[in-house]
Amino acid sequence: xxxxxxxxxxxxxxxxxxxxxxxxxxxxxxxxxxxxxxxxxxxxxxxxxxxxxxxxxxxxxxxxxxxxxxxxxxxxxxxxxxxxxxxxxxxxxxxxxxxxxxxxxxxxxxxxxxxxxxxxxxxxxxxxxxxxxxxxxxxxxxxxxxxxxxxxxxxxxxxxxxxxxxxxxxxxxxxxxxxxxxxxxxxxxxxxxxxxxxxxxxxxxxxxxxxxxxxxxxxxxxxxxxxxxxxxxxxxxxxxxxxxxxxxxxxxxxxxxxxxxxxxxxxxxxxxxxxxxxxxxxxxxxxxxxxxxxxxxxxxxxxxxxx
Numbered sequence: 001x002x003x004x005x006x007x008x009x010x011x012x013x014x015x016x017x018x019x020x021x022x023x024x025x026x027x028x029x030x031x032x033x034x035x036x037x038x039x040x041x042x043x044x045x046x047x048x049x050x051x052x053x054x055x056x057x058x059x060x061x062x063x064x065x066x067x068x069x070x071x072x073x074x075x076x077x078x079x080x081x082x083x084x085x086x087x088x089x090x091x092x093x094x095x096x097x098x099x100x101x102x103x104x105x106x107x108x109x110x111x112x113x114x115x116x117x118x119x120x121x122x123x124x125x126x127x128x129x130x131x132x133x134x135x136x137x138x139x140x141x142x143x144x145x146x147x148x149x150x151x152x153x154x155x156x157x158x159x160x161x162x163x164x165x166x167x168x169x170x171x172x173x174x175x176x177x178x179x180x181x182x183x184x185x186x187x188x189x190x191x192x193x194x195x196x197x198x199x200x201x202x203x204x205x206x207x208x209x210x211x212x213x214x215x216x217x218x219x220x221x222x223x224x225x226x227x228x229x230x231x232x233x234x235x236x237x238x239x240x241x242x243x244x245x246x247x248x249x250x251x252x253x254x255x256x257x258x259x260x261x262x263x264x265x266x267x268x269x270x271x272x273x274x275x276x277x278x279x280x281x282x283x284x285x286x287x288x289x290x291x292x293x294x295x296x297x298x299x300x301x302x303x304x305x306x307x
Contacts, residue, residue, distance in 0.1 A: 191210050244261065
């Protein structure tokens with residue numbers, strides 16, 4: 001190679017380096033813009049939830065308070081999903097700070113719920129005929145009808161319409177994604193990696209072992225099943241005769257459920273601890289703190305037991 005050819009090659013290499021540098025700068029600028037947009041929208045949504053929480057104490061009617069609290073919980077779940085969808089471009093600092101904001105909201109919800117929901121007071125006097133809340137009746141296994149309309153959810157990965165199968169998912173299938181389990185009958189499900197959120201609808205006789213969920217676990221219409229789960233929050237609807245081995249950093253909330261059992265999670269896979277940290281979940285475990293939205297009495301709810 002003569003000097004002229006060598007000079008030409010150096011010029012080509014320098015040109016390619018300059019193009020790559022500009023490309024990287026444009027990518028960084030786009031990511032910074034995306035981060036700024038996320039932080040702005042996250043802040044707006046967070047402030048809206050905090051304002052709703054402050055306003056709920058002004059509501060006098062108990063039923064309206066409960067309805068408003070449900071709305072706030074749904075908005076908080078949506079905010080968690082918004083954060084999960086943005087994990088790919090957030091720095092560890094921004095991700096951690098956002099998760100801390102959500103944890104504070106969950107704590108505020110727990111505190112405000114304890115303050116505003118009525119508790120039976122002790123008083124001397126003539127005994128009155130007071131109608132106590134009744135436990136949620138368990139459904140018939142042969143004719144289980146949904147008590148409410150089941151919403152349609154979207155997910156990055158869906159397992160559905162299987163019976164008597166064992167399904168194991170890899171990290172490439174579910175890593176920090178939204179996952180759905182739907183219409184499963186006597187299946188064993190193993191998902192040993194972090195997820196964003198998990199929706200479970202219409203599971204019968206299933207055993208589910210899960211990796212950490214950075215957001216929420218949402219269950220509905222499940223029966224005779226067992227879940228080993230770690231998550232930020234657990235919301236359980238119209239589910240019966242089901243046991244949860246739980247690690248939850250906020251708390252579990254149940255509604256229209258019966259014969260549930262809650263225990264501390266005690267089965268783990270090899271990479272569980274590193275996955276929990278990767279999912280942004282602390283080692284705080286409120287597995288025994290369960291709120292039953294159908295039970296406002298000061299007496300323990302008959303719809304679940306702590307084991």
